[in-house]
Amino acid sequence: MKKLYMITNKTKAISLHKHSTHFRSSIIEAGSEEETSCVFRPEQIIDQNCIIYGSTLKRRQIESKHILQLKNKLPVRIIPEKNIYMFPTASIKNEACIWVAYQHIRGCIERFNKTYILFKDGTDIPVEASHRSVDLQYIRTGQLVARQNDIRLFGNASFTWLN
Template identity: 45%
Template sequence: MERLYIISSDTKAIMRTASSYYRSKVLEGNEDKFSIKSPEQIIDNSCLLYGADLKGRKQAVRKILSTTSKLPVPISPTRGVFMFPTSSTKNKDCVWIAFHQVKFYEQRADRTYIGFFDDTGIYVNASENSIDAQYKRTSQVIVHYNRRILFGFGSDMY
């Protein structure tokens, strides 16, 4: 039986695979890991380990951002682990990116290259503007969760 993959601060990205057996490829450190679980199952299981289910995390983010689509997910807010999707989660090209791993992103032809702090990177099928919007939305969520620490006032949630 496969060990369940849990998202950590070393996780850079999670994407679907074309394999008939493995459903996800996880970029972690210098290696690629494969899982029979979908990216959303990995995210849900990781959220549960850190204290809430994916549904609950999405409800909180929906309220913070006042939107329902392409929601970033606080995997472990206390550890600073937040993931954001590059497109609709129903899209087969959707890649989940770890916010804290992103060094830069830039348009290259019809795709966007996302560079990580370890000097690796990946191409995603999304525009730079779309990635920029997702990155900024995730920043809003991070600030919301850390308002008391950053500014000394406000609640950590609503």
């Protein structure tokens, strides 16, 4: 049996491994200089971790879609008890997609026509997405965190989106 990567509060990002035929994912963790490799694709890691914590990636996406009234690039709650949320930087079918942990992000900047996500530990990663797109994903994830905590704490959402 192949070993699954367990997402923790140290997990900063999960991306497709581009330089290996055996490993399919690269994982960046806080406090580690080296990337961890895994034989599973990023969305498989996300799905299996969601299953361990009571749901599936598909179900978490439906939940996010309902709360945020969005259809694409949905942020998801991975570990509800620890408030661990991740968002994709692109469509999950896109090989450039990187899943980023919301709680580790300090911001994003554009340098030399490339967008970088800045982490709280002082590191950064380049992403194939616009500054605006990454910023919007961060904001949407924050909205999801707030709404789900509101539901958890008070039993219902106190804010309704009006279309």
